[in-house]
Each structure stands twice: as structure tokens, then as C-alpha cells.
Amino acid sequence: MSGKRGRDERDEAEPANWPVSLSGVTESIVTTLGPNGLWNAAPLGLFADDGDSPITARTWGKTRTRGNFHRQGEGYVQFVDDPVVFADAALSIVEDEEPILESANAWTRVTVESVESGTDDGTDWERWALRPVDSEIRSECVPTIDRGFGAVIEATVAASRLGVAGYDEQALRDRLEYCASVVDRAGSPREHEALERVREHSSW
Numbered sequence: 563m564s565g566k567r568g569r570d571e572r573d574e575a576e577p578a579n580w581p582v583s584l585s586g587v588t589e590s591i592v593t594t595l596g597p598n599g600l601w602n603a604a605p606l607g608l609f610a611d612d613g614d615s616p617i618t619a620r621t622w623g624k625t626r627t628r629g630n631f632h633r634q635g636e637g638y639v640q641f642v643d644d645p646v647v648f649a650d651a652a653l654s655i656v657e658d659e660e661p662i663l664e665s666a667n668a669w670t671r672v673t674v675e676s677v678e679s680g681t682d683d684g685t686d687w688e689r690w691a692l693r694p695v696d697s698e699i700r701s702e703c704v705p706t707i708d709r710g711f712g713a714v715i716e717a718t719v720a721a722s723r724l725g726v727a728g729y730d731e732q733a734l735r736d737r738l739e740y741c742a743s744v745v746d747r748a749g750s751p752r753e754h755e756a757l758e759r760v761r762e763h764s765s766w
Contacts, residue, residue: 577693590607602657608639621687626655639669640670649760709744714756
């Protein structure tokens with residue numbers, strides 16, 4: 563699955579379905595092919611609207627994901643349940659020769675189209691429509707509710723906003739401390755490790 567796909571191949575790809583049902587905002591990891599020939603992994607929130615509207619996502623700032631979306635017009639959206647993998651992708655540079663993460667329970671190759679852009683508190687953002695053209699379910703499991711994992715996700719969001727104009731620094735740090743307290747009480751060893759990654763990768 564490595565290598566660059568031509569634009570003609572993407573244009574001719576048949577539409578496919580998402581491998582999972584999406585509602586609200588679903589956290590995922592997307593891999594996009596960079597100019598160095600490596601696939602960059604980063605978090606991507608998937609917004610599901612009512613009706614037949616396509617799934618959308620936003621990129622904030624001049625990120626690798628945004629640049630690669632413009633260059634390649636596609637990416638691989640992946641659904642993972644490993645908090646360490648998510649923390650690393652959210653707050654550090656993760657690149658690989660292959661687009662699919664070993665930890666992915668399911669993935670979807672999507673074409674992307676920029677549909678809106680703007681600026682919020684000095685940060686440029688862009689909204690993308692995502693259309694699946696291929697997908698695979700690699701692992702099925704009984705769903706569970708894990709407060710520790712949710713706290714790690716919230717911690718990565720807060721940590722990524724530290725030092726960014728428009729956000730209250732103390733409020734973010736208070737949120738991080740709360741997330742840490744949830745992981746301390748309800749998290750697994752893997753989630754404790756993920757929280758340490760959040761500390762290592764950020765100015766928290």
C-alpha cells in the first residue's frame with residue numbers, strides 16, 4: 563500500500579461505505595503521504611451531519627495533514643483504540659513507509675475536497691468533505707466504555723492548544739490536571755503511559 567497514487571486513479575475510484583457507523587464527532591487518525599514519501603499520522607475529528615451530507619473534518623493551522631490533503635487529495639482514515647498511538651500521533655511527528663497503522667481496527671481510504679476555509683482567533687482553518695473509496699475491517703470486538711481513554715483524548719486536545727492564541731492557558735492546564743485525575747482513578751496501564759506521552763510531547 564506504499565507509494566503515491568495518481569490523481570487519475572483517485573478520480574476513477576468507485577465510492578465505498580464507511581466501515582463503521584459515524585455520529586456526532588468521532589476521533590480518528592489519518593495518514594497522508596508527504597513530499598518525503600512517508601505517511602504522516604495525525605488525529606482527525608470526523609463530523610457526521612444528518613441526511614446524506616458527506617462526513618467532514620477540519621484542519622487547523624498549516625499542518626502536514628492540510629498540506630498533504632492539498633497535494634494528494636486523499637488519505638487513510640483509521641480507527642484505533644490504543645491511547646499511546648493516539649497521543650503520539652496527536653502531539654509528535656509520526657511517519658511510516660506504509661499508510662495503514664498496525665493498531666488500526668479498521669481503515670478507510672478517502673478522497674478529500676476543501677469546501678470552506680477561514681480564520682478563528684488568528685488561526686487558519688479549512689473544512690474538508692471526505693468520501694470513502696475503499697475500506698477494511700481488521701478487528702471486531704465488543705465495545706466498552708473506558709473513562710481513561712476518553713480522558714487521554716481530551717488531554718491531547720488541551721495540550722495541543724497550549725500557547726495558541728485565543729485559548730486561556732490556565733483553563734487548559736486546569737483541564738489537563740482534571741484529565742490526569744481521571745486517568746489516575748480509572749485508567750489502564752496503557753492509558754497511564756499515554757498520559758506520560760502527553761507530558762513528554764507538550765509544554766504541560
